[in-house]
Amino acid sequence: MSKATLERGLNAFREQIDAPTATFFSSCVSCGMCAEACLFYTETGDPKYTPIHKLEPMRRIWEQEYTLVGKIKRVLGMEQPVTDAMLEEWQELLYDSCTLCGRCSMVCPVGNDITYMIRKAREGMVASGNAPDGVKGAATRAVNIGSPMGVTIKALRAQIRHIEADTGLSIPVDVEGADYMALLSSMEIMNFPEYIAALGKIFKQAGVSWTLASEAFEATNSGIQIGSSDIARELVERIVDAADKLKVKYVISPECGHAYTAIRWEGPNLVGRPYPFKVIHILELLDELRKTGRIKTEGLEKDRMTFHDPCSIVRKGGVVESPRNLMKMVTSNFVEMADHGKWNWCCGGGGGVSSNEDADELRIQVFRRKKGQIEDTGANTLVTACANCRLVIEEGLEEYSVDMPVLGLTELVADHLVVDEEEG
Numbered sequence: 001m002s003k004a005t006l007e008r009g010l011n012a013f014r015e016q017i018d019a020p021t022a023t024f025f026s027s028c029v030s031c032g033m034c035a036e037a038c039l040f041y042t043e044t045g046d047p048k049y050t051p052i053h054k055l056e057p058m059r060r061i062w063e064q065e066y067t068l069v070g071k072i073k074r075v076l077g078m079e080q081p082v083t084d085a086m087l088e089e090w091q092e093l094l095y096d097s098c099t100l101c102g103r104c105s106m107v108c109p110v111g112n113d114i115t116y117m118i119r120k121a122r123e124g125m126v127a128s129g130n131a132p133d134g135v136k137g138a139a140t141r142a143v144n145i146g147s148p149m150g151v152t153i154k155a156l157r158a159q160i161r162h163i164e165a166d167t168g169l170s171i172p173v174d175v176e177g178a179d180y181m182a183l184l185s186s187m188e189i190m191n192f193p194e195y196i197a198a199l200g201k202i203f204k205q206a207g208v209s210w211t212l213a214s215e216a217f218e219a220t221n222s223g224i225q226i227g228s229s230d231i232a233r234e235l236v237e238r239i240v241d242a243a244d245k246l247k248v249k250y251v252i253s254p255e256c257g258h259a260y261t262a263i264r265w266e267g268p269n270l271v272g273r274p275y276p277f278k279v280i281h282i283l284e285l286l287d288e289l290r291k292t293g294r295i296k297t298e299g300l301e302k303d304r305m306t307f308h309d310p311c312s313i314v315r316k317g318g319v320v321e322s323p324r325n326l327m328k329m330v331t332s333n334f335v336e337m338a339d340h341g342k343w344n345w346c347c348g349g350g351g352g353v354s355s356n357e358d359a360d361e362l363r364i365q366v367f368r369r370k371k372g373q374i375e376d377t378g379a380n381t382l383v384t385a386c387a388n389c390r391l392v393i394e395e396g397l398e399e400y401s402v403d404m405p406v407l408g409l410t411e412l413v414a415d416h417l418v419v420d421e422e423e424g
């Protein structure tokens with residue numbers, strides 16, 4: 001790597017060291033509590049995976065450039081400056097071994113937001129050319145094609161045609177003046193198109209006026225995952241522009257964890273203005289439709305079912321009760337996992353980890369935590385509400401030879417809708 005690239009990366013780190021970051025570094029008391037909250041440490045026992053250690057390059061830049069002690073240490077050669085080799089070594093720690101799940105930030109006794117700092121450190125990694133190829137590829141496809149998996153509007157239209165032919169439903173696209181604009185994740189389009197069918201079925205019964213937007217159907221924000229605010233902003237702008245053009249009142253975040261935090265909580269700051277619409281997660285909307293009697297279900301699943309809380313929707317997004325209300329509407333034997341709700345453990349594939357092939361082996365290793373938790377419930381079906389979690393969990397269960405179906409919650413609700421008598 002050239003000296004100029006390293007300098008650009010170091011500058012990016014310097015720019016990211018804002019007042020909260022400096023305060024977090026200076027208040028860390030090295031208690032180690034964040035380590036016990038991070039599955040990459042608990043499942044490997046390797047001290048390099050402690051959350052605070054993952055931030056060492058940024059901590060070093062902060063200390064050596066912004067504190068007297070650090071400057072003295074540097075002059076006396078007590079601590080080495082950050083080099084190319086160090087950034088290269090840290091690629092694994094910042095990308096393969098962090099899902100941005102936020103569990104470490106919850107336990108820190110001095111209130112350090114470690115996830116926030118990891119996001120900032122990733123900005124420096126991108127600028128110095130140290131992001132992994134898999135994540136770079138996903139971000140490039142998101143910008144150039146419109147989706148991290150390379151799904152085009154043509155591919156979506158083809159899926160819609162199949163769904164319409166199979167179900168007799170009509171899936172609206174580019175309907176100006178609809179109340180709700182639904183977003184999808186590529187994984188739903190390609191791996192779980194039943195989610196789109198479920199939306200069509202539920203919204204038809206509830207009389208919800210909705211549409212998809214051909215210019216912004218993708219909710220995944222690869223800019224957040226790779227750590228590039230510029231890419232993240234561009235992807236949010238696309239959604240804001242499409243919603244503006246179609247004059248919708250609400251944008252619905254799909255069953256995708258980080259897409260929800262990206263569009264709802266980070267988006268307005270990224271684009272620098274409030275939205276002219278509201279953002280609602282699909283589970284919040286379904287719960288609202290349940291509460292107001294607009295969706296009617298019948299029959300209860302008798303299987304013992306448990307729910308995996310996607311970190312970004314539940315811990316970081318605050319959508320805790322809605323999935324439980326919906327589970328109770330359609331199941332009679334719902335059982336909670338240990339550490340459920342805001343204390344859940346990650347599936348191991350969030351924050352861009354699942355789009356990063358370098359991380360595959362580690363991801364499968366740390367999945368043992370989730371596998372153990374699922375098995376301890378005695379459930380025979382797992383339900384979740386994030387296409388990424390769903391795929392990661394399916395793959396993990398397969399790897400450990402656990403035979404258990406994994407369902408999406410929206411789809412489960414749709415399966416229990418009372419059939420319109422006129423239709424028959």
Ligand code: SF4
Pocket residue numbers: 037038039040050051054097098099100101102103104105114115118
């Ligand atoms: S955000 Fe989650 S995965 Fe990342 S360091 Fe913290 S606990 Fe570990």
Ligand code: SF4
Pocket residue numbers: 027028029030031032033034035052107108109110111112114
């Ligand atoms: S929990 Fe907080 S104070 Fe303790 S080591 Fe981690 S970052 Fe530092």
